[in-house]
Structures are given as structure tokens and as C-alpha cells.
Amino acid sequence: MSVKTGLDYNENGLIFAFDTNDNYTSYLGEPTVNIAYATNSSLNSNGNWWVNSGSTNFNDNDTSIAKPIIPGVDTTGLKIFSSTVTAGGNQQLGSSIIPVQPSQTYSFSIWFYFTGTSLQAAPYIRTAVNNNGIATFSYNGNTNYLGWPRNKWIKITATGTTQGNENGIYLSSYTGDTVGEKLAYFGYQVEKRNYSTPLTLGDRTITNSLLDVTGNNIINTANAGYLNSWPSGSYMFFDGTNNFARVTSGPLTQLSQNQTLISWFDWWGDTGAPHRTLICTSPDYRAGLKLMSYYHGSIAAWVGNNNGTSEYLLGGGGTPTGWNMLACTRSTDGILKLYLNGTEVASANTGFYGGTYLGSQPMIGGEYHSKYLGEIPLALAYNRVLSATEIQSVYARTRVRYENRSCTLC
Numbered sequence: 001m002s003v004k005t006g007l008d009y010n011e012n013g014l015i016f017a018f019d020t021n022d023n024y025t026s027y028l029g030e031p032t033v034n035i036a037y038a039t040n041s042s043l044n045s046n047g048n049w050w051v052n053s054g055s056t057n058f059n060d061n062d063t064s065i066a067k068p069i070i071p072g073v074d075t076t077g078l079k080i081f082s083s084t085v086t087a088g089g090n091q092q093l094g095s096s097i098i099p100v101q102p103s104q105t106y107s108f109s110i111w112f113y114f115t116g117t118s119l120q121a122a123p124y125i126r127t128a129v130n131n132n133g134i135a136t137f138s139y140n141g142n143t144n145y146l147g148w149p150r151n152k153w154i155k156i157t158a159t160g161t162t163q164g165n166e167n168g169i170y171l172s173s174y175t176g177d178t179v180g181e182k183l184a185y186f187g188y189q190v191e192k193r194n195y196s197t198p199l200t201l202g203d204r205t206i207t208n209s210l211l212d213v214t215g216n217n218i219i220n221t222a223n224a225g226y227l228n229s230w231p232s233g234s235y236m237f238f239d240g241t242n243n244f245a246r247v248t249s250g251p252l253t254q255l256s257q258n259q260t261l262i263s264w265f266d267w268w269g270d271t272g273a274p275h276r277t278l279i280c281t282s283p284d285y286r287a288g289l290k291l292m293s294y295y296h297g298s299i300a301a302w303v304g305n306n307n308g309t310s311e312y313l314l315g316g317g318g319t320p321t322g323w324n325m326l327a328c329t330r331s332t333d334g335i336l337k338l339y340l341n342g343t344e345v346a347s348a349n350t351g352f353y354g355g356t357y358l359g360s361q362p363m364i365g366g367e368y369h370s371k372y373l374g375e376i377p378l379a380l381a382y383n384r385v386l387s388a389t390e391i392q393s394v395y396a397r398t399r400v401r402y403e404n405r406s407c408t409l410c
Contacts, residue, residue: 009380009394009397009398010382010386010390010393010394012382012384013260013382013383013384013386014214014380014381014382015214015216015217015250015251015252015255015381015382015383016212016214016216016217016247016250016251016252016379016380016381017212017213017214017378017379017380017381018210018211018212018213018219018364018378018379019213019377019378020210020235020236020375020377020378021377021378021401022213023071023072023198024071024072025072025211025213026210026211026212026213027209027210027211027235027236028071028072028198028200028204028208028209028210028211029072029197029198029200029204029209030197030204030209030226030236031203031204031205031206031209031221032191032193032197032200032203032204033191033192033202033203033204034189034190034191034199034200034201034202034203035098035099035100035106035190035191035192036095036096036098036188036189036190037189037200037201037202038202039096039097039098039099040096040098041077041201042060042061042077042078042079043078043079043095043186043187043188044060044061044078044079044080044081044095044096045058045060045081045093045094045095045096045185046060046095046096047060048094048095048096048097048170049083049091049092049093049094050091050092051089051090051091051092052089052090052091052092053089053090053091053176054085054086054087054088054089054090054091054176055085055086055087055089055091056083056084056085056086056087056089056091056175056176057083057084057086058081058082058083058093059080059081059082059083059084060079060081061079061080061081062079062080062081062082062184063080065080065082065113065182065184067080067186067187068111068153068186068187070111070187070198070199071198072198073187073198073199073200073201074201075186075187077201078186078187078201079186080113080184080185080186081093081095081184081185081186082113082182082183082184082185083175083176083182083183083184084180084181084182085175085176085177085178085179085180085181085182086179087179088176088177088178088179089176089177090120090174090176091174091175091176092172092173092174093172093173093174093175093183093185094126094170094171094172094173095110095170095171095185095188096170097128097168097169097170098168098169098170098190099167099168100162100166100167100168100169100190100192101162101167101192102162102163102164102165102166102167103161103162103163103164103166104161104162104192105159105160105161105162105192105193105194106125106159106160106161106162106169106190106191106192106193107157107158107159107190107191107193107194107195107196108125108135108137108157108158108159108160108169108171108188108189108190108196109155109156109157109188109189109191109196109199110123110137110155110156110157110171110185110186110187110188110189111153111154111155111156111185111186111187111188112137112139112148112153112154112155112156112184112185113151113152113153113154113182113183113184113185113186114148114150114151114175114181114182114183114184115150115151115180115181115182115183116150116175116177116178116180116181116182117146117150117178117181118175118176118177118178118181119145119146119173119174119175119183120174120175120176120177121145121173121174122136122137122143122145122173123136123137123145123156123158123171123172123173124136124137124158124171124172124173125137125158125160125169125170125171125172126169126170126171126172127162127163127166127168127169128166128167128168128169128170129163129165129166129167129168130163130165130166133172134160134161134162134163134169135158135159135160136158137156137157137158137171138156138157138158139154139155139156153186157195157196159194159195159196169190171185171188173185187199195228206220206221206222207219207220207221207248209221209224210224210236210245212247212250216250216251216252217247217249217250217251217252217253218247218248218249218250219245219246219247219248219364220245220246220247220248221236221245222246223242223243223244223245223246224236224238224243224244224245224365225237225238225239225242225243235375236375236376236377237374237375238365238366238371238372238373238374238375238376239371239373240273240276240370240371240372240373240374241371242371243365243366243371243372244363244364244365244366244371244372245363245364245365246361246362246363246364247361247362247363247364248361251383252281252362252381253281253358253361253362254358255281255289255358255362255381255383256281256306256355256356256357256358257332257354257355257356257383258329258330258331258332258383258384258385259281259289259329259330259331259356259381259382259383259384259385260327260328260329260330260380260381260382260384260385260386260391261278261279261280261281261289261291261301261327261328261379261380261381262291262325262326262327262378262379262380262381262382262391262394263278263279263291263325263326263327263376263378263379263380264323264324264325264326264376264377264378264379264398264401264402265278265293265323265324265326265372265374265375265376266322266323266374266375267293267294267319267320267321267322267324267374273294273369273370273371273373274295274296274369274370275292275294275295275367275369275370276292276293276294276295276370276371276372276373277290277291277292277293277363277365277366277367277370277371277372278291278292278293278326278364278365278372278376278379279291279362279363279364279365279376279379279381280362280363280367281356281358281362281381282304282357282358282359282360282361282362282363283359283360283361283362283363283366283367283368284304284308284359284360284367284368285304285308285311285368285369286304286305286308286309286310286311286357287304287308287356287357287358287359287360288303288304288356288357288358288359288362289301289302289303289304289328289330289356290302290303290367291326291327291328293324293326293372294319295313295315296315297315297318297319298315298316298317298318298319299315299316299317299318299319299320299326299338299340299345300313300314300315300316300338301313301314301328301330301336301337301338301346302314303330303336303350303352303356304352304356304357304359305352305356305357306352306353306354306355306356306357307357308357308359312336312348312350312351312352314328314336314337314338314346314347314348314350315338315346316338316345316346317338317340317345317346320340320341323402323403323405324340324341325340325341325342325394325395325398325399326338326339326340327339327342327386327391327394329385329386329391330350330356330385331385332353332354332355333349333353334349334350334351334352334353335347335348335349335350336348336349336350339388339391341395341399342391342392342393342394342395342396343392344388364376364379377401377402378398380394
């Protein structure tokens, strides 16, 4: 079966792949609820505007400029809302009012477009009952709106806490000094949390947050961890104690013959646990195939036999620092091989022939003994044994992402 993965991986025998760098078809963002979408599925102003002086053309469905491209989101039903000044003065353009709860923290994100220089103040979160501002929007952390880019879509965010008697919030902004200037907004999101995540229309659940690029497997991220990082919103992170993800259905749950597992990881020298597993076909003891960034002083591959009564551990290559790609292959003739950054570092005949006992559901970021600490941005699984040349090719095609990328904890 042929799959489209965005980085031209070797697709022959590829049965599982996730890629947190791919915001279109794999990592759509942390599970969340866009409260605003339930109130206004067009995510426009819904007529929430007024003129204090001068005049302007308000538009709740502006088609004169192209919508921004938002990864993983079908924006067909969303509308641009805008204000174009026709006589100098002071006019307010806002989003629709979003119902909220009192004394709660909310994050508001929206796409912003401005053609001129006379924006009168930074956009802010305004309350419906108390009629005041609770937070100012920023772009990449910069609240100096006069320095924001012009004539292009940018994403701005704000986080604030409602008063004890509040029940609604909305985006509010003022323009109006110069005739012809246009202020436009698109695709807003309100979340009950202290940071913003990528736009979703409704709910982004634990099973549609991280998608298998091949479309074959369901990944459950109920126990995954996240760190906030602008501008992506948040990225998946494993805390070494509680965080992991499960593959709950699909061909990876039945992978028991010829196998290849590949994963990128950021190793930062953690030796606080005897095991650090990146991906495994089963987290159980003496079951499945485990690809391990650390096992008592070395990278490793660990395989159980076909009835779950014994295991074979293959180590080698030490404990490399920084970003690395680890791979292992296991064949039905009993040969187990371990690769680091495209180069074979260990090989052995395990004496296990035929299938591998699977046990529980495959796991990302852990197994029965302990959990992984750090990032796992990419993992691949094949139902065949990739050659050394093929593994080197995967490394060559993906390394460009990580060569100049800092580790989270390095």
C-alpha cells in the first residue's frame, strides 16, 4: 500500500508513522475544546461592532483577501470579518461574544491582518458584563502592535482571567484614523487553559490529536504530556514518569513477524531509570519488540520470544547525546540488529524464530518498567526488515530537521 508522508520516507511495508513536525496530517495539536466554535461556527464578528466617530465599512464575510492557510483545518465554513475606514474617526471591531464562566482563565487566539499604520491600540480581550479588558494580545510574545507585520496574516494570542461575575468575553480592537485602511480577523479560538493551541473546529480529542500518517492505526494520547511553545502552541513531551501514548487498534498491534522500528529522540544524559523506551510493539515483560534509548548504559533493542517466557537484549553504541535516530530490525530467522544514526552498531542471533508474542497494546514513550523522558517527534514501523542502505536513507532524509535544533532538556 502506498501512503503519502510528506518527507518521502521509504513507504514499502510502512504500516505506522507519526510525525509531530507534520501539522497537516499527523500532529494536529494538543487535545482541546474551542469554546467559540459552539457559539459561532463561522467564527466571524456576528455584528459585534460600532462607530464612535467617523465611518467605516464593516464586513462579516470579507472575500476581498485570501484566507490564511491553517494546517489540518478545513476553513471552508469560516468567514473573514473586517473594517475598512471611509472617514477618519474611531471605530470598534470585535469577535462575537463567547460565553464563559466566572473566575476562570481563558486563552484567545486569532488571525490578524492590517494594511495601515493607524491602529489605535493593541487588540485585547474585553468582558461582556464588566465591560473592561482582561488581557492584551501579542504576536510572538510582542505586545507592541505598531511593530507587527502588515499586509499579511499573523496569529496573535492573549490569556486572561475573568472576574467573579463575568459570563462573556470577546476580542475588541479600534482603528479609524486613515481612510482606506483595512483591519481583518479570521479563525479565532477560545480555550479554558493558560496557553493557546492550534485552531480546531470544535473538539480535538485524544484520538485525533496525533494521527498515524498511514491512516492504519489509532493513537490514544490520553496520557501524553505537552509543553507550551510559541508559535506552535504546544508540543508533545514525555516526563519520564506518567506520560505515554497507546496504539489502540491497527496493524501495529498485530506486528509479530519481520519488523523494523525507527525513532528520533533527544537524549540529554538521563540515567535516573534503568529503561527508557521510545516505541514498542508491546509494553509487557518478555513481549514484543522494544526500541530503547537507554538500557543500563547503552542504547538497546529488546525482543521477547513467541510465548512470552524469555527475552533477548541487544545493546551497543553507548549513550549518544543530543538528537539521534535509533532503529532496530528483527527477522523470523532470529537476527536482531541495532542502528544508530543510520549505522549498524550491533547484531545477534536471538535464537527466537517465527512470530513474537505481543501481549498488550503498543506503546510510545514507555513500557512495563519505566517511561521515556524527552521528545519523540518521529516514529516509524515496518512489516519487513529494512536493509542497512534503506535505514541510512531514512536517516539522511530526516536528519535535516534536527541537525540545528536544540534539545528540550540537553
